[in-house]
Amino acid sequence: MKQLRRKINGLRRSPKALGIVMFAGLLVVGTGYSTVSAAVSPNREVVRTQEQIDLGKKIFLANCASCHGKNAEGTVNGPNLIGVGEASVDFQVSTGRMPGAASGPQLEVKPVQFTEEDIAAMAAFIGSLGDGPSIPDAAYLQANGDASAGGELFRINCAMCHNAAGAGGALTQGKYAPGLMNSSAKTIYEAMVTGPQNMPVFNDANITPEQKNDIITYLTYVQNNDSVGGEELGSLGPVSEGLIAWFGLLGLLIIIAVWLAAKSN
Amino acid sequence: MSTTQTKPQKNSFLAGTANYVDERVGASGILKEFGRKIFPDHWSFMLGEVAMYSFFVLLLSGTFLTFFFDPSMTMVKYDGVYAPLKEAIMSKAYDSSLYITFEVRGGLLMRQVHHWSALLFVAAAGLHMLRVFFTGAFRKPRELNWVVGFVLFVLAMAGGFTGYSLPDDLLSGNGLRIIDGMIKGVPFIGTGISSLLFGGEFPGHVVIGRLYSLHIMLIPALILVFLALHLFMLIIHKHTHFSGPGRKDTNIVGYPLMPVYVAKAGGFFFIVFGVIMVISTFFTINPIWNYGGYDPSPVSAGTQPDWYIGWLDGALRLAPTGMEFMIGEYTVSMNILLPLTISLLFLALVAIYPFIENWVTGDKREHHMLDRPRNAPTRTAIGAAGVMFYAVLWAGASTDLIATHFKMNLNQVLVTMQISLLVLPVVAFIVTKRICLALQRKDKEVAIHGRESGRIVRLPHGEYIEVHEPLDEYELYKLVDFKDYQPTLARPNAEGKITVGARVRSSLSRFYFQDRITPATKTEIEQARHHAHELEAQVQKAIESDK
Numbered sequence: 051m052k053q054l055r056r057k058i059n060g061l062r063r064s065p066k067a068l069g070i071v072m073f074a075g076l077l078v079v080g081t082g083y084s085t086v087s088a089a090v091s092p093n094r095e096v097v098r099t100q101e102q103i104d105l106g107k108k109i110f111l112a113n114c115a116s117c118h119g120k121n122a123e124g125t126v127n128g129p130n131l132i133g134v135g136e137a138s139v140d141f142q143v144s145t146g147r148m149p150g151a152a153s154g155p156q157l158e159v160k161p162v163q164f165t166e167e168d169i170a171a172m173a174a175f176i177g178s179l180g181d182g183p184s185i186p187d188a189a190y191l192q193a194n195g196d197a198s199a200g201g202e203l204f205r206i207n208c209a210m211c212h213n214a215a216g217a218g219g220a221l222t223q224g225k226y227a228p229g230l231m232n233s234s235a236k237t238i239y240e241a242m243v244t245g246p247q248n249m250p251v252f253n254d255a256n257i258t259p260e261q262k263n264d265i266i267t268y269l270t271y272v273q274n275n276d277s278v279g280g281e282e283l284g285s286l287g288p289v290s291e292g293l294i295a296w297f298g299l300l301g302l303l304i305i306i307a308v309w310l311a312a313k314s315n
Numbered sequence: 316m317s318t319t320q321t322k323p324q325k326n327s328f329l330a331g332t333a334n335y336v337d338e339r340v341g342a343s344g345i346l347k348e349f350g351r352k353i354f355p356d357h358w359s360f361m362l363g364e365v366a367m368y369s370f371f372v373l374l375l376s377g378t379f380l381t382f383f384f385d386p387s388m389t390m391v392k393y394d395g396v397y398a399p400l401k402e403a404i405m406s407k408a409y410d411s412s413l414y415i416t417f418e419v420r421g422g423l424l425m426r427q428v429h430h431w432s433a434l435l436f437v438a439a440a441g442l443h444m445l446r447v448f449f450t451g452a453f454r455k456p457r458e459l460n461w462v463v464g465f466v467l468f469v470l471a472m473a474g475g476f477t478g479y480s481l482p483d484d485l486l487s488g489n490g491l492r493i494i495d496g497m498i499k500g501v502p503f504i505g506t507g508i509s510s511l512l513f514g515g516e517f518p519g520h521v522v523i524g525r526l527y528s529l530h531i532m533l534i535p536a537l538i539l540v541f542l543a544l545h546l547f548m549l550i551i552h553k554h555t556h557f558s559g560p561g562r563k564d565t566n567i568v569g570y571p572l573m574p575v576y577v578a579k580a581g582g583f584f585f586i587v588f589g590v591i592m593v594i595s596t597f598f599t600i601n602p603i604w605n606y607g608g609y610d611p612s613p614v615s616a617g618t619q620p621d622w623y624i625g626w627l628d629g630a631l632r633l634a635p636t637g638m639e640f641m642i643g644e645y646t647v648s649m650n651i652l653l654p655l656t657i658s659l660l661f662l663a664l665v666a667i668y669p670f671i672e673n674w675v676t677g678d679k680r681e682h683h684m685l686d687r688p689r690n691a692p693t694r695t696a697i698g699a700a701g702v703m704f705y706a707v708l709w710a711g712a713s714t715d716l717i718a719t720h721f722k723m724n725l726n727q728v729l730v731t732m733q734i735s736l737l738v739l740p741v742v743a744f745i746v747t748k749r750i751c752l753a754l755q756r757k758d759k760e761v762a763i764h765g766r767e768s769g770r771i772v773r774l775p776h777g778e779y780i781e782v783h784e785p786l787d788e789y790e791l792y793k794l795v796d797f798k799d800y801q802p803t804l805a806r807p808n809a810e811g812k813i814t815v816g817a818r819v820r821s822s823l824s825r826f827y828f829q830d831r832i833t834p835a836t837k838t839e840i841e842q843a844r845h846h847a848h849e850l851e852a853q854v855q856k857a858i859e860s861d862k
Contacts, residue, residue: 213616277599280596283599292622
């Protein structure tokens with residue numbers, strides 16, 4: 051016992067100690083991380099044929115390579131796409147944001163430029179370059195979760211940029227959080243896992259797939275149910291209400307007052 | 316009508332009742348006094364009425380809401396019909412607001428009526444104030460009534476804000492948090508006042524109940540008292556009127572209260588009520604169910620106060636950053652104190668403006684004739700500068716929505732507004748004053764030479780002239796009947812000294828009245844008419860000789 055302790059003490063003072071501790075530390079952190087990240091992004095079966103990849107590469111070279119580089123390695127004009135995942139490609143291209151019309155603070159939604167097969171092919175090509183978030187499982191896109199929990203998650207995590215009613219909002223320097231009233235369940239999910247443009251990533255450790263489904267459930271409810279109080283005025287709150295109060299209510303009453311005063315003369 | 320006892324007609328219930336009341340409370344005397352009050356007709360005189368009627372609608376709809384609202388901040392689990400909040404933990408106040416919205420019959424409509432009429436109340440009162448300002452209706456003897464009106468406006472804002480906070484949803488909670496921050500920004504006493512108001516650290520468990528007491532008791536009671544005072548003074552002073560033939564400072568031209576105005580005003584009340592009901596039926600206001608119950612952690616994008624608090628929010632947003640400094644262990648937050656001070660100064664200036672103008676003009680006469688805004692160029696220009704200052708602060712509260720909806724850069728919008736706040740009021744002052752003077756000049760020319768008829772005539776010696784038609788009396792009155800002030804000189808007082816006050820006063824007087832257009836005099840008009848007659852004779856002669 052005593053000898054062992056002496057041996058350890060000796061080891062502690064030896065020059066090798068630093069190396070051993072570092073190795074042990076790295077071993078623990080590394081294995082821990084890989085276990086956790088495996089848990090975080092469940093390795094779903096990704097069906098990706100070589101034909102798709104080839105087609106995707108062709109489309110990529112013709113439409114994307116000028117900014118993202120021939121091997122998707124990125125240039126000064128566009129980021130590296132290796133490891134961004136299928137979800138990212140699907141989100142950007144199927145909402146029409148990519149291919150971008152011009153560089154600016156933020157890429158805007160515009161008419162979609164490619165067919166679904168082409169988008170799937172591009173996604174397969176980018177997916178084949180390195181692992182990243184894949185296209186979400188349809189099970190989480192059914193909007194069948196808990197709307198109440200989803201609403202609370204939405205207010206805590208999303209409302210500060212997207213507005214409590216999902217109407218969108220301004221960010222700094224010309225950037226903005228878009229309105230969510232026309233977003234599909236799939237794009238909402240993909241936006242959360244990929245963090246497009248100025249949006250942070252909400253990975254599965256942060257918000258679990260079930261919770262993402264809850265948020266989608268909440269947003270779908272808001273999308274499908276118009277305000278019970280009448281015209282929503284863009285869900286923008288007191289600013290549009292103030293406009294109506296001045297130009298609708300007071301404006302109408304002034305017209306009536308002018309009419310009443312003119313009547314008597 | 317007679318106050319002596321007369322025998323009521325047989326079988327006439329109305330006459331019998333009227334007589335019964337008259338013999339006991341002297342109703343006919345009251346009717347005689349009030350019924351013959353004369354009110355002139357002009358659409359802008361009805362803005363105050365709109366404000367008053369929307370206040371009545373507020374009282375009615377608010378009473379309905381108190382039947383169901385519970386201002387408690389006790390946390391409960393939501394068990395109502397609105398699915399996306401099922402099982403959510405929320406305060407009783409928010410829970411009962413949702414109950415009113417979704418489960419009380421007509422509850423949502425009443426909530427919307429209450430909220431829309433609140434917005435209308437303050438808007439109509441504000442516009443009424445501007446009408447009074449720009450027509451000079453605040454001059455002697457009405458200075459005190461201006462102050463009463465000002466107090467009403469501030470009370471209206473207070474009533475609005477306390478009401479806005481009651482549903483205890485995320486939006487109103489964010490608003491309260493800003494107020495809490497502003498209170499805490501006041502050096503030395505801020506923290507103490509905040510914990511007194513909130514009963515400890517924000518948000519605490521008492522503030523909704525306290526705001527409720529203020530909202531349904533103290534503030535409406537004060538509004539009623541000041542409203543009564545406002546109307547009482549209106550009756551004493553009589554209404555003002557615009558110039559016209561036979562209209563003077565010593566009389567009032569219009570229709571009697573009974574029966575014309577009672578019928579008209581009564582009808583107008585129902586029109587106001589009706590318009591509010593229509594808007595409340597078709598337009599959502601404050602959809603509290605979207606915001607969820609208040610929780611201090613989330614803040615939603617697009618969080619704004621109701622429009623009348625917007626200018627204060629704007630002042631906070633436009634304040635430059637990085638102005639804090641420390642005194643010992645106290646942080647002095649100038650980014651809160653500066654907007655707070657400027658807003659209060661602005662309000663104070665509005666409140667005392669009649670006294671400033673009165674001091675500058677030194678005019679002790681009573682004024683019952685209204686000014687056309689152009690005939691008081693400097694006052695109108697000051698008003699325009701004030702409106703511009705308020706408007707920039709107001710727009711400042713929606714910098715984010717301006718940025719997203721007009722696709723602009725938020726930071727640039729903010730900087731533009733900061734510059735505009737300093738520059739635009741000055742521009743508005745200069746431009747308005749020039750426009751007023753130009754309009755006055757035009758008025759004078761039209762008064763003297765008549766209206767351009769578009770008829771061009773060539774005289775025998777070859778000169779072309781345009782024939783001007785003289786104005787009729789009604790139009791002429793409008794153009795020439797206004798008071799003209801001249802800048803005063805600083806005069807020495809009894810001790811032979813020119814005081815600083817006198818100097819300030821004379822320089823202000825110069826500022827007000829240096830650029831001025833005098834009204835066309837009778838001689839000028841008569842001379843011009845004489846000249847016109849001569850011309851007309853020449854023209855006639857020319858036409859005759861042509862034949």
